[in-house]
Amino acid sequence: MLKYIVKRLAMGVVTMFFLITITFWLTRLMPGSPFATDNISPSVLAALEANYGLDKPIDQQFVIYLQSLLQGNLGVSYTRTGVTVNDLIAQGFPVTLKLGLISFAIALVIGTVIGIWMSTTKSSAVKGWLITGSTLFISIPGFVLAIVLLMVFGQGLKVLPVLFDGSFLSYIMPVLALAVYPIAQISRLVHASYTEAMNQDYVVMARAKGLGKRRIQLLHILKNAMLPLITVCGPMIAFQITGSFVVESIFTIPGIGEEFVNSVNSRDYTVIMGLTIFLGGVIIITNLLSDLACALVDPRIKLDKAS
Amino acid sequence: MPLLEIRNLCVEFKTRGGVVKAVRGVSYSVEEGELLGVVGESGSGKSVGMLAVMGLLASNGHIASGQILFDGEDISPLAPAFAGNPKAYEEKMKGIRGNRIGMIFQDPMTFLNPVLRVGTQLTEGILCHEKCSREEAKNRAISLMKQVGIPSAEERFRQYPFEFSGGMRQRIVIASALACRPRLIIADEPTTALDVTVQAQILELLRDIAREQNTAVIMITHDLGVVAQLCERVNIMYAGQIVERGTLDEIFYDPRHPYTRGLLRSVCTHGEAGRQGLSSIPGTPPDLLKLNTGCAFMPRCAQAMKICRDYMPVPHAFSSSHCDVCWNDCREAADRVTAQESEG
DSSP states (O other): OHHHHHHHHHHHHHHHHHHHHHHHHHHHHSSSOTTOOTTOOHHHHHHHHHHTTTTSOHHHHHHHHHHHHHTTOOOBOSSSTTOBHHHHHHHHHHHHHHHHHHHHHHHHHHHHHHHHHHHHOOOHHHHHHHHHHHHHHHSSOHHHHHHHHIIIIIIISOOSOSSOOSSHHHHHHHHHHHHHHHHHHHHHHHHHHHHHHHTSHHHHHHHHTTOOHHHIIIIIIHHHHHHHHHHHHHHHHHHHHHTTHHHHHHTTOOSHHHHHHHHHHTTOHHHHHHHHHHHHHHHHHHHHHHHHHHHHHOTTOOTTTOO | OOSEEEEEEEEEEEETTEEEEEEEEEEEEEOTTOEEEEEOOTTSSHHHHHHHHHTOOOTTEEEEEEEEEETTEEOSTTSGGGTTOHHHHHHHHHHHBTTTEEEEOSOHHHHSOTTSOHHHHHHHHHHHHSOOOHHHHHHHHHHHHHHTTOSSHHHHTTSOGGGSOHHHHHHHHHHHHHTTOOSEEEEESTTTTSOHHHHHHHHHHHHHHHHHHTOEEEEEESOHHHHHHHOSEEEEEETTEEEEEEEHHHHHHSOOSHHHHHHHHTSOOOSTGGGGOOOOOSSOOOOTTSOOSSOTTGGGOTTOOHHHHHSOOOEEESSSSOEEEOGGGOHHHHHHHHHHHHHO
16 A cells, blocks of 8 residues: 555656646746736846846756755745745635635535435436436536626625635635535436446345345445545545636635636746646645545455556 | 245236236245245246345336235235335335345355445344344354355455455355344355356255255256255246246156256256257247237247147146146146137
8 A cells, every 4th residue: 555655656746747847838938928018128127037037048947947846945926026936825725725625525415415316216306307407507617606696695685795704604605606516516426326336236135134225325335336436536626626716716715726817817937837736736646545545445446456 | 834935926027118027926835944946047037036025126026916925924015914005014024134034146246245344244134133242243244154164254254255256255145144044045046156066065055054954945046957956846937937846856757847848858967868969948938028828838839739829727736746737737628628619
């Protein structure tokens, strides 16, 4: 197990190197400069760029960047003087992480319950409505839902705060906007795998032993049905954390999603790089965690032998 | 009083093509400690009948009519005691399944839950039927594993099904069926998925257990060799009906029904008899959606008469234990029916 984790982390480092290289060159390929504005003289621009080392050849810049990265230094923001990228992440990430994890946890519980309900209900009307609902919500983008929620609960009924201030009430709408898509996705996934597991032979045997319905459903069937879900949980958590950009800016939540969008607009190279590297790391780690969880649930998966 | 008595059981499945009558009026009984074989081809209704007894039919199947008397008590969902109350039936069956009737399944690869430890799967049955601690259940499970011949049971208790070989898994399935010392074991082709040497071991194990604990066994199989090794009485089934029943000797040495004879001729033997070559029954089992009104075996039968097509044959007894259902064995009745028909 430990050997496997070390191996995966080593592979992660290689992945990160490619990510860094590609992002670095891509940001430099973007037209414009972080300091370019309409009324800046070429000499001032050149002086500013020289100040930040942007006058050096690009390959040299890349080596310098890698050196400072190895020391854990993601550099300073070009557009906001005196602010380091490390600070930006340290401030914004806890908010983004909290939002992402809360919405994912809610989606996991509700999605699983709805999925089981879809599989076990005897009423074809209920099943039809649940499937229609999940298809509908899987196709509504989070930002559309966020705006609708804002209009109804923030503007119309005035029961929830429009601006995010960190209070419990102000979490409700963003969490809801972020959770609806994964709820629909998880419920469809659980529905499919649960229905499959329900019709397996071991369920007949469990019934033949005289076990109660609850034990069969929650242990025998669900444990098998969760396997496909756990596999996709890693990428889904990563998506929940990284995919909240738009929702964050709609609700003016001071997370890293908003920083990301701003940094691309202002060509703030170091911030783009820093956030890309950071989120790449998050994705690599959540993927590893979900694979480990899979092995924990399914004894047949032998991590050391695989890959 | 027989341990299990089935009276005129009919089981139907609703399918897209129409209603399939998988079991059509089957009656038989099993005595305490008796070893009964139920033989038939795939689709003859032998397994479905047993699943109906256990109340484990797939959701599109149901018992259309008949009684299932276990220990003198009707445990069919149609019994007056459960009339219109499926919950009461389910409650009743929960107390019987795994407790008083144990079931052994065909394929130990798919009938054990792949993600649960073998120990968990053995103890859960004990814990749900008997008031005992986890520790006691564990000790019981380990001694069961030893009883069915699993070496180093304490270690194996903590393992998962995929760590067992096919024969060992089938032993686990048997141990699970034995867990609460049931009075009846229904074994649904328990040796089909195993290789021949393991088959013999499993059959021996079943016979020893049945003798030791005076447990009745219903062995469902299509393998006459299995029946010859294990059973005392045999029912031959075809297209959802019992076509012949008798003791082992009566069926093997004095088969009467053309289908039974065909089955026996298609068994591979060595020595003098084997040199005559292997014969098979021509044709295929009937489509249960399109049965004629007469004998279901008629289209494949070498001795079929005109009457067989339109009229269901009546049972004919050769001894107190041996009877079959064929017009050839009750010619008088056949003549009467033919005479009546020509008059009318």
